[in-house]
Amino acid sequence: MTAPDNSAPDNGSAPDGGQDLDVRLLESAPSVVSVLPQALRPRARAALPTLPRHRYVLADLEQDLARLADYREVTGGVLGDVVPASWLHVLTFPLHVRLMADREFPFPMLGMVHVANVMTQHRPVRAAERLTLTSWVDHLAPHRKGWTVDMVGEIRVGTEVVWEGRSTYLAKADRPATEATPATGATPATEHGRADGHAIPGPEVARWRLPADLGRRYAKVSGDVNPIHLSALSAKAFGFPRAIAHGMWTHARALAAVEPRLPGGYTVEAQWAKPILLPSTVELRGALGAGAGDLAVTSKGGAKLHLSLQVSGR
Amino acid sequence: MSEQSSSALRDAVVVGGNRIPFGKAGGAYAAASNQAMLTAALDGLVARYGLAGERLGEVAAGAVLKHARDFNLTRESVLGSALAPSTPAYDLQQACGTGLETVIQVANKIRLGQIDSGVAGGVDSASDAPIAVGEGLRKALIKANHARTPMQRVKALAGIRPGDLAPETPRNAEPRTGLSMGEHQARTAKEWGITREAQDELAAASHHNLARAWDEGFFDDLATGFLRLSRDQGLRADTSVDKLATLQPVFGKGEGATMTAGNSTPLSDGAALVLLSSREWAEERRLPALARFVDAEVAAVDYVSGEEGLLMAPAYAVPRLLARQGLTLQDFDYYEIHEAFASTVLATLAAWESEDFCRDRLGLDAPLGSIDRSRLNVNGSSLAAGHPFAATGGRIVATLSKLLHEKGPGSRGLVSICAAGGQGVVAILEGC
Numbered sequence: 001m002t003a004p005d006n007s008a009p010d011n012g013s014a015p016d017g018g019q020d021l022d023v024r025l026l027e028s029a030p031s032v033v034s035v036l037p038q039a040l041r042p043r044a045r046a047a048l049p050t051l052p053r054h055r056y057v058l059a060d061l062e063q064d065l066a067r068l069a070d071y072r073e074v075t076g077g078v079l080g081d082v083v084p085a086s087w088l089h090v091l092t093f094p095l096h097v098r099l100m101a102d103r104e105f106p107f108p109m110l111g112m113v114h115v116a117n118v119m120t121q122h123r124p125v126r127a128a129e130r131l132t133l134t135s136w137v138d139h140l141a142p143h144r145k146g147w148t149v150d151m152v153g154e155i156r157v158g159t160e161v162v163w164e165g166r167s168t169y170l171a172k173a174d175r176p177a178t179e180a181t182p183a184t185g186a187t188p189a190t191e192h193g194r195a196d197g198h199a200i201p202g203p204e205v206a207r208w209r210l211p212a213d214l215g216r217r218y219a220k221v222s223g224d225v226n227p228i229h230l231s232a233l234s235a236k237a238f239g240f241p242r243a244i245a246h247g248m249w250t251h252a253r254a255l256a257a258v259e260p261r262l263p264g265g266y267t268v269e270a271q272w273a274k275p276i277l278l279p280s281t282v283e284l285r286g287a288l289g290a291g292a293g294d295l296a297v298t299s300k301g302g303a304k305l306h307l308s309l310q311v312s313g314r
Numbered sequence: 315m316s317e318q319s320s321s322a323l324r325d326a327v328v329v330g331g332n333r334i335p336f337g338k339a340g341g342a343y344a345a346a347s348n349q350a351m352l353t354a355a356l357d358g359l360v361a362r363y364g365l366a367g368e369r370l371g372e373v374a375a376g377a378v379l380k381h382a383r384d385f386n387l388t389r390e391s392v393l394g395s396a397l398a399p400s401t402p403a404y405d406l407q408q409a410c411g412t413g414l415e416t417v418i419q420v421a422n423k424i425r426l427g428q429i430d431s432g433v434a435g436g437v438d439s440a441s442d443a444p445i446a447v448g449e450g451l452r453k454a455l456i457k458a459n460h461a462r463t464p465m466q467r468v469k470a471l472a473g474i475r476p477g478d479l480a481p482e483t484p485r486n487a488e489p490r491t492g493l494s495m496g497e498h499q500a501r502t503a504k505e506w507g508i509t510r511e512a513q514d515e516l517a518a519a520s521h522h523n524l525a526r527a528w529d530e531g532f533f534d535d536l537a538t539g540f541l542r543l544s545r546d547q548g549l550r551a552d553t554s555v556d557k558l559a560t561l562q563p564v565f566g567k568g569e570g571a572t573m574t575a576g577n578s579t580p581l582s583d584g585a586a587l588v589l590l591s592s593r594e595w596a597e598e599r600r601l602p603a604l605a606r607f608v609d610a611e612v613a614a615v616d617y618v619s620g621e622e623g624l625l626m627a628p629a630y631a632v633p634r635l636l637a638r639q640g641l642t643l644q645d646f647d648y649y650e651i652h653e654a655f656a657s658t659v660l661a662t663l664a665a666w667e668s669e670d671f672c673r674d675r676l677g678l679d680a681p682l683g684s685i686d687r688s689r690l691n692v693n694g695s696s697l698a699a700g701h702p703f704a705a706t707g708g709r710i711v712a713t714l715s716k717l718l719h720e721k722g723p724g725s726r727g728l729v730s731i732c733a734a735g736g737q738g739v740v741a742i743l744e745g746c
Contacts, residue, residue: 011359065345065541065542066344069345069346069350070345072350078347078349078350078353078394079345079346079347079350079541080350080353080354080357080541081354081541127541127542128539128541128542147548208562259394260393260394260395260396
């Protein structure tokens with residue numbers, strides 16, 4: 001993702017990294033299931049949406065090693081002392097959902113599409129480390145299909161920032177915010193099946209067979225129980241012919257493939273294109289050798305792009 | 315090997331080692347697979363010796379309790395590590411002798427000039443043990459898989475009986491005798507008249523020695539913490555002979571039963587590796603040479619007929635090794651005798667002291683004699699550290715090599731490891 005376009009309307013954003021927002025302390029990670037009803041309730045349509053002016057902080061979190069082991073298995077990794085950036089995203093996810101469930105959040109959660117993500121791992125984070133998570137929302141921007149908004153996460157060990165993540169969601173609106181304003185960030189042109197500016201890199205290096213129950217298995221380890229991932233039936237209710245793979249599963253699986261050669265600090269940027277319908281066989285493309293570079297997950301044969309990843313060392 | 319031919323070979327030296335602290339079964343590493351632990355131990359070794367991106371001669375390791383999916387366990391671990399993917403690897407398995415056998419393999423290849431460097435060791439998880447489907451179910455599934463028509467497939471699957479669905483868990487028992495290792499050892503302990511008190515004393519010493527070694531920082535450059543464990547989980551620094559005396563016997567029956575959970579090794583999880591190389595390879599990288607690999611011997615005994623105890627093979631391997639090297643049992647500064655059970659160590663020592671055993675079983679004119687017990691397992695052994703089967707050899711070789719290096723050039727150490735199947739793997743190292 002490129003730097004967000006600051007010239008775009010930016011109602012309620014927090015350009016200084018969320019520091020001016022009210023802090024709401026959480027005692028434990030919110031249960032996604034329990035806040036789901038609030039997150040799903042329809043919102044009053046405002047002509048100009050505004051964002052919550054608070055951030056959530058969950059201090060001194062002990063990582064659940066059994067869950068981490070399951071997460072690693074489901075996402076094709078091996079349990080190690082150093083955790084992947086994608087796992088740290090999963091830890092902040094309940095805070096994002098909590099924000100989306102708040103009255104001040106302008107869009108209903110379902111129907112929000114995770115279109116892009118950027119994570120920076122400042123140094124290797126260990127499974128034994130206790131973490132302080134912060135989450136807020138900023139960069140509300142018009143998109144020709146509605147609005148985009150960034151769910152932001154930050155993880156500290158003590159006072160040291162070790163990880164930062166930014167998930168860009170597209171909230172579709174019946175009446176687009178503006179026909180003329182382009183999307184902020186590197187929001188992909190999803191209907192073209194190809195992310196802007198990222199050619200599909202090279203031949204396939206791995207083939208993954210994704211089982212029909214992958215969404216349920218990943219939901220269990222990630223807490224992301226969005227019904228579009230769980231079964232064909234629940235996915236149909238939201239307009240998908242079958243269940244679709246979690247975008248962050250595909251991301252984590254691709255990252256695991258390059259993990260042994262990742263530098264200690266790295267930034268990984270992701271743009272999702274076409275969803276992966278389950279079950280499915282997909283291909284990983286790109287250069288694994290250097291530990292940094294461009295990767296893509298495509299359909300078999302490479303006709304359809306599902307995910308573009310750019311990994312760069314720090 | 316004669317002195318002459320061995321002098322034609324170059325030296326293989328132990329550069330160092332790395333292990334993760336050993337966990338109790340179902341404990342700190344309950345969620346970790348063999349591959350996870352082996353990769354962690356390997357990455358720790360790579361970090362300690364600055365080997366990231368390097369191509370080594372080979373990595374040899376193994377596991378005793380192994381999932382079918384882990385057929386290429388060591389290679390998969392190398393591919394998941396920071397080593398160059400062009401580093402070859404293979405799995406080797408010789409029960410509890412696995413770790414030491416890999417050291418012998420890698421050392422011999424280095425001595426022959428086939429490779430310049432290599433990593434040897436092993437891993438085991440008693441927590442994440444493989445569970446197999448019963449024989450009936452397995453055969454029906456294979457038949458169904460080979461079926462050419464749907465009807466054949468249905469017929470094959472219809473042959474499955476409810477009883478076939480019970481899973482088979484691995485048991486710590488000898489396939490040919492149906493007896494557990496502890497039951498076998500209880501016979502040997504009785505035969506040699508090994509007392510409960512002597513066993514408990516050995517167990518207490520193992521805990522106290524290991525605790526002191528950790529306290530002194532001896533393992534600071536031999537172990538890397540993993541997950542939340544920074545010391546061996548089964549270590550009881552505050553145990554005593556009195557406390558151990560309160561435990562009920564678990565192996566052997568009735569009057570005279572002496573073996574308890576306190577003087578037998580617990581089921582454990584862990585991984586241990588050793589880095590070996592030629593002297594030149596180590597010098598080029600300004601890495602230390604802790605100890606020189608001198609020689610090794612493997613023996614096997616007929617425990618099936620009951621002629622010899624299951625874990626007594628090292629009693630045969632050591633005298634053969636001593637004879638080849640022209641050494642006596644007393645020519646060592648340190649003895650590392652794997653504590654499968656306290657009584658295994660004591661029965662082995664008793665055998666070497668016995669005139670009858672040395673004459674009748676070993677064909678020697680005189681007994682090997684006794685050892686200076688203050689040189690035995692001086693920094694603790696398996697009773698305190700735990701015994702993830704294939705990891706024990708790597709733990710012992712790294713520990714002994716460091717001890718010998720501290721003692722000085724020419725100091726000598728003996729390693730003795732008993733293994734299931736009535737085998738024993740032993741080796742001699744010399745301080746550099």
